Amino acid sequence: MSSSATIAIPADSTAAENKGKPANVAPAPAVPPAAAKKVTTKGGWKKGIAVFDFLLRLLAVAAALAATTTMGTTDQTLPFFTQFFQFRASYDDLPALTFFVIANAIVSGYLVLSLPFSIITIVRPHTVGPRLLLLVFDTVMVALSSAAASSAAAIVYLAHTGNSKANWIAICQQFNDFCQRISGAVVASFVTAIVFMLLVVMSALALRKP
Secondary structure (H helix, E strand, O other): OOOOOOOOOOHHHHHHHHOOOOOOOOOOOOOOHHHHHHHHHHHHHHHHHHHHHHHHHHHHHHHHHHHHHHHHOOEEEEEEEOOOOEEEEEHHHOHHHHHHHHHHHHHHHHHHHHHHHHHHHHHOOOOOHHHHHHHHHHHHHHHHHHHHHHHHHHHHHHHHHOEOOOOEOOHHHOOHHHHHHHHHHHHHHHHHHHHHHHHHHHHHHHHOOO
């Protein structure tokens, strides 16, 4: 008669071995290094565009304000005058220059109001709403600033060269300070228009899907 021995393993020892091990928990999927680098790079260049956008807006604010204040304070009176006439040149004598001052004042106000939205795009480079809003209004400001600068440039050209066929004399020979100031204002306005063009292109790039 043979006898067989049965070895019993206590349940407590098995439970002790499995103690602390999570049951039926799937391991977290590892993010490939290439994919993580791609996400970081994409966010980086959009944030770089947003920072450059903010700096360009500061430059445009300075240029637009310089154009507005320079043109708006331009006034020259010649030292000689007659009993009935006083030779004086002012920006508000010409509708084109008056429009220039009003347009650049509007552009300056818009640029100041757009700075908080530009900061939002720096903090959240992937946001679409503020960037799209800036793109729309920047496009409108391109047209306004270009129209103001172009109309004033035509007046400045006539002031410097005149037009013999229309019997318009070149007043810059007498009103030299007046012509220098309005010429500088027109240059500043063209700088503002060019900056707006760059802002529109940058906003379009930032909204482009990768």
